[in-house]
Structure formats: structure tokens, C-alpha cells
Amino acid sequence: xxxxxxxxxxxxxxxxxxxxxxxxxxxxxxxxxxxxxxxxxxxxxxxxxxxxxxxxxxxxxxxxxxxxxxxxxxxxxxxxxxxxxxxxxxxxxxxxxxxxxxxxxxxxxxxxxxx
Amino acid sequence: xxxxxxxxxxxxxxxxxxxxxxxxxxxxxxxxxxxxxxxxxxxxxxxxxxxxxxxxxxxxxxxxxxxxxxxxxxxxxxxxxxxxxxxxxxxxxxxxxxxxxxxxxxxxxxxx
Numbered sequence: 454x455x456x457x458x459x460x461x462x463x464x465x466x467x468x469x470x471x472x473x474x475x476x477x478x479x480x481x482x483x484x485x486x487x488x489x490x491x492x493x494x495x496x497x498x499x500x501x502x503x504x505x506x507x508x509x510x511x512x513x514x515x516x517x518x519x520x521x522x523x524x525x526x527x528x529x530x531x532x533x534x535x536x537x538x539x540x541x542x543x544x545x546x547x548x549x550x551x552x553x554x555x556x557x558x559x560x561x562x563x564x565x566x567x568x
Numbered sequence: 569x570x571x572x573x574x575x576x577x578x579x580x581x582x583x584x585x586x587x588x589x590x591x592x593x594x595x596x597x598x599x600x601x602x603x604x605x606x607x608x609x610x611x612x613x614x615x616x617x618x619x620x621x622x623x624x625x626x627x628x629x630x631x632x633x634x635x636x637x638x639x640x641x642x643x644x645x646x647x648x649x650x651x652x653x654x655x656x657x658x659x660x661x662x663x664x665x666x667x668x669x670x671x672x673x674x675x676x677x678x679x680x
Contacts, residue, residue, distance in 0.1 A: 457611070486668075495657065495672035496612075511667075543611055556602060557668055559611035 456480070459544050459560040467568050472531040474563050476544030483548065485527035486557065487511075487519065490541040502527055534567045541565075570595040572671035574658050580677045587645040589674045591632075591658035594639065599660040601625075601634055601641040606655045606673070615643075615656070648678045 460475035478485065484503050488496040488511075498511030500519040508519050516538060520528040527546075531538055541564050545557040575590040593599065600619045604612040616625030621636035630645045641658060658671040 488670075493672060496670040498667065501667065545612075556614045556617060557612075559604075559613070561609070561611045 457544055457546055457558050457560040459542075459563050461563050462561065463564050463566075465566045465568060466531075466534050468534060468536060470531075470534050472534050472565070472567075474529040474531075474542055474544075474565070476527045476529070476546075476560060477525050478527075478546040478558070479525065480546070480548070480558070481524065482546035482558075483524070484546060485521065486545040486547075487517075487527065487529045488543045488545065489513070490543055490562070496543065499529065536567050539565060539567045570599070570660060570662055570669045572658050572660055572669055574656075574671035574674050576674070577655075578675040578677055580679065581648055583650055583678055583680050584647045585678075587643070587648045587652075587676070589643040589656055589658075589676070591641045591643065591671060592639055593641065593658075593660050593669075595660055595662065595669075598636075599662055601632070602659040602661065602668070603630070603632055603641070603643050604657040604659060604670075606657065608654070612657060648676070650678045650680050652676060653678045 456479045458477045466472050486501040487499045502508045502521040518530045543562045544560045547557045548555045571594045573592050602617045603615040605615045606612045616627045618625040618634040623634045632643045655673045655675045657673045659668050
């Protein structure tokens with residue numbers, strides 16, 4: 454079974470802090486993703502990565518950055534946290550299988566509150 | 569751009585009732601289609617999937633058929649249980665790259 458592990462289930466930080474959310478997958482997946490989930494808006498893609506040190510902006514990258522130094526680990530960074538970044542953050546990974554159906558596998562999420 | 573639309577929730581049903589959650593999509597080409605389920609306090613889990621027109625995905629009593637002519641992928645279950653209470657997300661995978669596009673989710677509550 455694929456295991457995607459997010460480092461924290463709940464996190465409380467203050468406005469202006471630099472915040473790191475960590476995600477690790479154990480299935481050697483090439484692709485990793487960060488989403489935020491908000492009521493009524495569903496999941497919105499922040500960033501994704503298709504290889505080590507490679508990253509692509511998603512639909513809402515402003516205020517965020519990412520780091521992928523190792524294949525199994527994908528970090529989301531809030532450079533200067535703001536209250537509008539209070540949300541549930543979900544990490545996902547998938548296998549790079551061109552022409553095949555490769556679903557995304559999700560972690561349990563990190564509920565982040567910015568005070 | 570690509571998008572997924574789902575019926576607004578919440579949906580409240582009695583146990584053993586028939587479930588339909590509507591999903592329609594807009595996409596260029598021929599995307600793959602998915603239903604994910606999120607139980608309280610957990611991440612999303614893949615429920616079922618379909619890759620081409622007329623494919624039927626099924627799992628745990630849930631079914632959905634890829635209808636290209638109506639650009640739909642409605643989720644159905646003949647007899648729901650209390651344990652099916654969750655949020656259900658319809659999603660498409662673009663046929664370029666590895667990006668997914670998710671619908672807003674539909675919350676289902678099943679009462680005993």
C-alpha cells in the first residue's frame with residue numbers, strides 16, 4: 454500500500470512566521486502535489502513536482518514556495534504566513550505512467566491555523 | 569479551462585436509500601475521470617476511476633459510467649450505509665501532464 458505521510462495533523466502559527474509543511478511518500482513516485490482544501494472551493498493545486506529539484510506552479514502559488522531535494526520528500530513553505538492561509542493542506546503523490554491510469558494517493562492532511 | 573462541477577450538498581439520506589451524486593466536466597480532449605472519498609479527519613482515497621467513454625468504474629457498491637456525450641460521470645449506489653457518510657469529490661486528470669482538477673465536493677450524511 455502506498456503511504457503518504459504529512460508531518461503534522463494540526464499546526465498553529467502566527468502571522469509573519471515562516472512555516473514548513475513536510476510530506477513523505479514511500480512508493481518511489483515521481484510526482485508530488487500540494488493542495489489546499491477550503492469549504493465550498495474543493496481542492497486547489499498550489500504547486501507540484503515531477504522530479505527532484507523540479508517544480509511547477511499550480512493554480513494558487515502566491516505566498517507559497519516548495520522544495521524537493523529528495524524524491525520521497527516534498528515541502529511546502531509559507532514564506533510569511535498570513536491569516537488567509539488558514540486552511541487544510543493536502544499532499545499527494547502519483548507514479549509517472551505515460552498512457553496508463555495513475556491515480557493520486559493522498560496524505561491525511563495538515564490543518565493549519567494562522568493567528 | 570478544464571473544470572468539474574458537482575451537485576451542491578449536503579445530501580442527507582436514510583440508510584438503504586439510493587444515492588446519486590451528479591458530476592459534469594469541461595475539458596479538452598479525453599480526460600480520465602475519478603471519484604475520491606474523504607472520511608472525517610482523513611485525506612482523500614480513490615473510490616473508482618474510468619479512462620474512456622462508456623467505461624464503468626465500480627468499488628464498494630459504488631458505480632459511475634463515463635458518458636462522453638453528456639460529459640458526465642455520475643456516482644451511484646443502490647443502498648447506502650451510515651458508514652458511507654463522507655465528502656465525495658469528482659475529479660479529472662488532464663490528458664497532458666499529471667495535473668488533476670477537482671470538483672468542490674459533495675457532503676453525504678446517511679442517517680440510521
